[in-house]
Amino acid sequence: MLLLALLLAAPAPQDDPEKLYGDWVVACDNLHGCEMTSLQPGDQPVPEDDSAWDASMSVTRAAGPAGGFTVEVWASGKLGGKVTLKIDDAALATALAKDESVTFTGADAARIAAAMPNGKALVVMGADGKVAARISLAGSAASLRHIDANQGRAGTVTAVVARGAKPAGIVPAAPVAERVVGIRPAGTPAVVTKAMRAGMEKQSECGGLYDGADSVPEVETFALGGGKTLALLPCGAGAYNFSSIAFIVASGKAVRAVFDGSDGMLVNAGFGNGRLSSYNKGRGVGDCGNAEVYVWDGRRFRLIEARSMGECRGSTNWLITYRATAVFR
Template sequence: MLILSALALAQAAPQQGPMKTFGDWVVACDNVKRCEMTSLQPEGGDWSDDGWQMAVTRDAGPNGGWSIELIGEDAPKGVALKVEGAPADAIWRGDALTGAPAASLIAAMANGKAVVVRDGAGKAIGRISLTGSSASLRFIDAEQGRVGTVSAAVAKGAKPASAVPAAASLPVIASVRAAGTPVALSPALLNQLWTQSDCAENYEGESRPDVERHALGGGATLVLVPCGAGAYNFSTVPYVVKAGKVQVAAFDSSPGWTGDGPPMLVNAGFDAKTGEVGSYAKGRGIGDCGSAETYVWDGIRFRLTQARAMGECRGSINWLTVWRARAVAK
């Protein structure tokens, strides 16, 4: 029975989608083949020039369409996006570009050198490198099964769009609705948690931070034991207390920077309304790389509902989604 249970847990582990870097772009697809790509600051470039980025998304399936967003500090409406080296442009009106305008811009991006952002007077106010965008679009074609079809962005062929595989449904997780009151922790139990987690050594000679408690529902309480902090990341070890018993929280996919020790949540957050537990680990202070996960409690372990990541520390605040699931309260 124990072997069967272990096998069941292993089979249920989320298989996050792939992520690749091509030149000045990063591309990723999630577990249901919804794909995203986002621009990076060119390596060795002058980051002081501007902070413009472009984000591109395509849904899976024969009818999966494009969505393009311009990312920048207070990106003004009405600016023109012109592809250098290809005859295409579009006007940014503050909402995502979709439909024919997006498809036209994508077709040009595959052969262009850069997207130039121009204000109403025609002055260039931003430049987004397209180095690697064609390879990223080809990657999406392959992941979504579009190679050789008329719906491909780069790897086009004569096959109809109906030859593209149908979009898969999101996995459904039966979650426990957060309810009740978190249990009180006796001094003895608190001592046990500090000792068992090996987190006490991070606060020798100083007062220990408060231990957070959150009611998970069904009589279970999530306990977050502080375990050290840096300039922009605060780590905690999660425990579940129920019926007087304490155990390290179980996850179907490890959060944060979990290594050989217990699971470690980074900059943890708990939403009592949704019952979601979040971990947000920044690779550096400006938040242009790292990983983030969101979980729900199913009564036994925490189940991954979303995972986002950015492996390149090159100015992108647009982390890409590599896993999604839909939580339904029991």
């Protein structure tokens, strides 16, 4: 009965929340917040000496009738001063760049989004008048149409691609995020003895993994509060990913931790401010993979954020697919 209750309480995963359209990937989370991000051009030839294509662009839109746009462009070279964004030679907006990115909001962002479906390429002109970034717009129209549909905008005056005459008032309001009550970490972490570690390895697929190794990584421990300790048992490593399995230690015993939608196998795990993170890179450059953030509620680790990027094509901007609000007590 307890297992059934835990399964019923876990957040329901979305069916394939991430979609690929041409040179863009789009995802909408459980609260209908949507973001689309550009990829390195797929079909069109890119000159090897044109480093401006080494850039990325994100378009986000908030849910609800008044949900607005935010547009951000990152360039491989450092941007500074005023930059102008153009689509097919038509100047759309100018803004001050900071470091390697430039952000547009409000009317500027809405104007950019409206011009994208009929454009071929977006260009960011630097303060020196030279091209600082180029972004392929292939697939951007389908991505914007996806956002229109997910947010219930199709056929309304708020849509970008599926635009119609229906009033903005019929667009659904943004859902309220689930409140996840977490326990604020406190106390001193327990010591994991050799016997306890051996028992943890028997409970997992990590037993014997380090037999004969010159060095064996230590079990990381973190106090969770209420006399319980999070123990991360090392379970293998690659060139850029380090795996571990989460256990809960209490009263001298260790049991596998229970997670929303996970078996407790974490990658590049970290714990701080009451949040347990996992970050699984598909390639060393970090342009694809998935990431999750959890909080401990006294019984299991509750998911409060999930991100993913299934396409290994240059975007390190992984898209949010699930959100909840953590409240600590």
